[in-house]
Structure formats: C-alpha cells, structure tokens
Amino acid sequence: MIFYILRRLLGMVPTLLVISFLTFFIIELPAGDYISNQIAALKATGESSSIAKLEFLRKEFALDRPFLERYLVWVGLWPGPHGFDGLIQGNWGWSFEYDKPVAEVVGPTMPLTIVLNAATILFVYVVAFPIGIYSATRQYSWGDYGFTFLGYIGLATPNFLLGLILLYFSNRWFGLSIGGLMDPQYIGKPWSMGKMMSVLGHLIVPTIVIGTAGTAAMIRRLRANLLDELHRQYVTTARAKGMREAHLLVKYPLRMALNPFIADIGNLIPSLVSGSVIVSVVLNLPTVGPVLLTALQSQDQFLSGFILLFVALLTLFGMLISDLLLAVLDPRIRLGGRAVS
Numbered sequence: 001m002i003f004y005i006l007r008r009l010l011g012m013v014p015t016l017l018v019i020s021f022l023t024f025f026i027i028e029l030p031a032g033d034y035i036s037n038q039i040a041a042l043k044a045t046g047e048s049s050s051i052a053k054l055e056f057l058r059k060e061f062a063l064d065r066p067f068l069e070r071y072l073v074w075v076g077l078w079p080g081p082h083g084f085d086g087l088i089q090g091n092w093g094w095s096f097e098y099d100k101p102v103a104e105v106v107g108p109t110m111p112l113t114i115v116l117n118a119a120t121i122l123f124v125y126v127v128a129f130p131i132g133i134y135s136a137t138r139q140y141s142w143g144d145y146g147f148t149f150l151g152y153i154g155l156a157t158p159n160f161l162l163g164l165i166l167l168y169f170s171n172r173w174f175g176l177s178i179g180g181l182m183d184p185q186y187i188g189k190p191w192s193m194g195k196m197m198s199v200l201g202h203l204i205v206p207t208i209v210i211g212t213a214g215t216a217a218m219i220r221r222l223r224a225n226l227l228d229e230l231h232r233q234y235v236t237t238a239r240a241k242g243m244r245e246a247h248l249l250v251k252y253p254l255r256m257a258l259n260p261f262i263a264d265i266g267n268l269i270p271s272l273v274s275g276s277v278i279v280s281v282v283l284n285l286p287t288v289g290p291v292l293l294t295a296l297q298s299q300d301q302f303l304s305g306f307i308l309l310f311v312a313l314l315t316l317f318g319m320l321i322s323d324l325l326l327a328v329l330d331p332r333i334r335l336g337g338r339a340v341s
Contacts, residue, residue: 019312023069027301034096034299088230113287120211132222154216160282163209210276229253266319
C-alpha cells in the first residue's frame with residue numbers, strides 16, 4: 001500500500017505538467033493578454049504615460065517571448081527575467097488585475113475554499129447515503145416517492161435562487177449576516193473561537209446550496225446501484241440460507257453498490273468548484289470562484305492559470321483518496337498487482 005501511494009504521488013508530477021501545459025494553452029487561446037488589452041485601451045483614450053510601465057511589465061514577466069518559452073518560464077523549467085522564477089520555485093506569478101502577487105490574491109481564499117468544499121462533500125455523503133439506502137430497500141414506498149420528488153426539485157432548482165431564498169430566511173430567523181463566510185467584524189482579524197463559530201454558522205447556507213444538486217444525483221446513483229445488487233442471485237441465495245436482512249445488506253450488496261459512490265469523490269471536487277462560481281458571486285463568498293471568474297474575464301493569465309492548477313491538484317488528491325477507499329472497501333480491486341485482503 002505504501003509503495004502504491006508513493007507511486008501515485010510520483011505519477012501526479014507528469015500529470016500536473018500535462019495539465020499545466022493544457023491550461024496555459026487554453027488560457028493563451030484568446031487573442032492578446034491583459035497587458036496588450038490595457039495598452040490598446042490607453043492608446044484609444046490618448047493616454048501614453050502608462051504605456052512604458054506596461055511594456056516594462058511585459059518584458060519583466062516574459063510575455064514578449066514565444067509561447068513555448070513563456071510556458072516553460074511560467075512553470076519554472078526555463079530561466080525567466082530577473083525576479084520571476086516560476087511555479088516550481090514557489091513564484092506563482094503576478095496578478096495584473098489586482099496589481100499584486102498571485103500568492104497574496106489567492107492566499108486568503110484558498111483555506112476557505114478547501115473548508116467549504118470539504119463541508120459540501122461531507123454534506124453530500126452524509127445526506128445521500130442513508131436516503132439512497134432507504135429508497136432502495138423500500139422501493140415504491142411513500143418515502144421513496146417523497147425523496148425522489150425532493151431529488152428532482154434539487155436537480156431542477158437553480159443554485160443561485162436557492163441561495164437567495166436561504167439567505168433571506170437565515171437572516172430573518174437566525175440573524176445571520178447576508179453573504180460572506182463570517183460576520184463583518186471578523187474580516188481581516190486573527191483566528192479566534194468567535195471567528196471559527198462565525199465561519200461554521202455561515203457555512204450552512206452555501207454548503208446546502210452548493211451540495212443540493214450533487215446530493216440529489218448521489219441519491220439516485222446509490223439507489224440504482226443498490227437495487228441492481230439486491231436483485232442478484234447471491235442475495236436470493238443468502239436470504240434462502242436464513243441470513244438476517246440487515247446483515248445481508250451490509251455484508252454484500254451495499255459494499256458492491258458503494259464502488260461508484262466512493263469513486264465519485266475525485267470527480268466531485270472540480271464540479272463543486274466550477275459549479276460554485278455563480279453561487280459564490282451571489283452569496284459574496286470569499287473563495288477562489290469569484291477570483292477565477294474575474295481573472296478569466298480580464299485575461300489575467302498567471303492568476304487564472306494557478307487557480308486552475310490548484311483545482312487540478314485537489315482533483316488528483318481526491319482521486320487518490322477514492323482509490324484507497326475503494327481498495328479497502330472491495331478486495332477484488334488490486335493495488336500494485338496484489339489483491340488487498
């Protein structure tokens with residue numbers, strides 16, 4: 001198992017290199033960049049005093065070099081201009097939109113993004129797991145119909161609309177401040193018990209809003225997988241031998257039905273980040289979603305490229321966790337050529 005984990009971690013390096021190249025290529029597809037757009041805007045308005053500074057920034061961050069050389073400089077595999085080392089050396093680049101290093105822009109948002117995604121994933125699995133089991137074991141009951149109806153509502157309701165509704169009621173009934181992930185008096189202050197409790201209280205609404213669609217899809221998937229397993233011959237044989245229903249459910253069909261349920265952990269992370277961009281804007285959440293949207297709109301390539309790589313890294317770690325859980329759950333899955341017992 002240890003060698004498998006080390007091999008997977010080493011395998012992430014070339015995977016991230018390929019993802020970084022594709023990310024940089026896609027970001028560079030639109031004509032021009034942030035600085036060239038700013039220069040064009042300044043020339044159109046007749047202001048020429050700031051053009052020299054923009055031209056200096058173009059050379060300072062190697063934006064005047066060919067595409068492949070720009071990519072290698074950005075990653076850190078090619079010597080760049082003075083003061084620009086690249087991602088491998090820990091230099092995440094410069095945000096032209098915010099006029100500060102990328103690390104200072106995304107630094108405060110990354111921990112809150114990880115906390116929000118972790119809370120949403122926990123919410124999705126905690127809610128979907130018992131409901132999916134209940135719906136499968138009590139097929140066509142009133143409860144099954146009720147949860148199915150709620151699931152369809154969850155899939156059909158726009159997240160931003162649900163967010164606005166929950167914001168209104170949470171403010172009216174519980175006195176929570178509108179938007180954000182903490183009360184205004186804690187913004188920019190050091191972490192304390194009061195700030196942590198404020199963050200936990202403000203996590204409820206965005207967690208429910210972002211996780212609703214994923215929870216509904218997970219319920220349908222687990223219900224379908226478990227129903228398929230419950231109609232297999234080995235379940236009928238176990239029942240004929242007198243095995244108790246609860247023990248039978250946990251020992252055999254549930255374990256088999258959980259495989260795709262667990263395998264979705266890696267796919268859930270990027271969908272949560274991408275699907276929460278509009279919700280983060282509406283709810284005024286200090287996560288990487290609104291920052292990524294602004295960076296893509298303004299063609300701030302260093303900022304948007306780093307955020308996309310950050311999401312890719314979270315996805316790779318999510319897939320590693322799902323593979324390890326699958327190996328523990330299902331002994332038929334092999335790691336390193338040997339069956340896990």
